[in-house]
Amino acid sequence: MLIDIFSKRRRISIIGCLAQMNTILFLGSTECTLLAVMAYDRYIAIRFPLHYTIYMNWRTCKVITVVTWVGHFIYITSPIILKPLVFCTENILDHFVCEVLALLELACGEVTFYKTSIFFGSLFTILTPFVFIIVSYICIIVSILKIHSAGGRAKAFSTCASHLTVVFMFYGTSMTMYIGQTKRFSYNLKHVAVFYLVITPLLNPLIYSLRNNEVKGAFKTIITKSSASWSR
Numbered sequence: 001m002l003i004d005i006f007s008k009r010r011r012i013s014i015i016g017c018l019a020q021m022n023t024i025l026f027l028g029s030t031e032c033t034l035l036a037v038m039a040y041d042r043y044i045a046i047r048f049p050l051h052y053t054i055y056m057n058w059r060t061c062k063v064i065t066v067v068t069w070v071g072h073f074i075y076i077t078s079p080i081i082l083k084p085l086v087f088c089t090e091n092i093l094d095h096f097v098c099e100v101l102a103l104l105e106l107a108c109g110e111v112t113f114y115k116t117s118i119f120f121g122s123l124f125t126i127l128t129p130f131v132f133i134i135v136s137y138i139c140i141i142v143s144i145l146k147i148h149s150a151g152g153r154a155k156a157f158s159t160c161a162s163h164l165t166v167v168f169m170f171y172g173t174s175m176t177m178y179i180g181q182t183k184r185f186s187y188n189l190k191h192v193a194v195f196y197l198v199i200t201p202l203l204n205p206l207i208y209s210l211r212n213n214e215v216k217g218a219f220k221t222i223i224t225k226s227s228a229s230w231s232r
Contacts, residue, residue, distance in 0.1 A: 004096070014087060017098040018080065025100060026076045028174065028196065029125040033068045035170065036129035038163055039136035046156050047143040072125070079117045095190045097197065101177070102190065122178040130171050137164070162207045169200045 004010050012020070044055045088108040095102040100118065104111050137160070144156045173195040 012098070017093075017103065018085065021098040021100050021103055022076055022080065024097065024197065026072055029076065029121070030068055030072045031170065032125050032129045032174070033072065035163070035167055036132045036136075037064055037068070039133040039140075039167075042160055042163060043136045043140050043143070045159065046140055075121065075125075079114060083113055085114075096193065099177075099190070099193055118178065122175075126171065126175055126178060130167075130175070133167055133171075165207050166200065166204060169203070170196050173200070 004012065041056055045052050048055060085103070086108045087106055091106065093102055093106060100114075104114055107114075140156075140160060144153050147153045147156060173192050176192050177189060177196070
């Protein structure tokens, strides 16, 4: 995508475009599931802190990770293998990247199979994990309210802040793109793709690391030096 933006020719091969499309779908759908797993992880940490290492041991984490990545890889690559896309004369893609919905607008023949797969796949990979996250946080809130000390409740809420920030940024934009857009893709929404393709991954390290005291200290130092230089 960066090469395309800074290039004057702005061309990509069909194989390269399909590879980019499948990579986006694979990583995006995997993140949806992993964000749901992270919500469950936080529930266990808050509800059963003394038994956390028993429920979420390394073996369980490895199994969840392998099943998630392998399962989504099979799910994403199966449609393109079973029924490869065919393109005709029209080859101008009005998008920043090879987005699957935009790419289907250029495909020849019947594309109902793909649109149906995307619709039901969106329910499974986007809506279902999002509902699971909501249920998990309802259970988390109930568990936090049972904590008697104000400091304990504040600490419990702080552990969820970074995760909730990423969830709302990622799911809000991805649901706007994929749920309800399978019948006719609106090119006006191509700017929404920038949020979950670029902005959210870019901010992920910063959002999650702000809970680290060393990162907070370095960030405050940078802000202080910047303020001092501007005041001069």
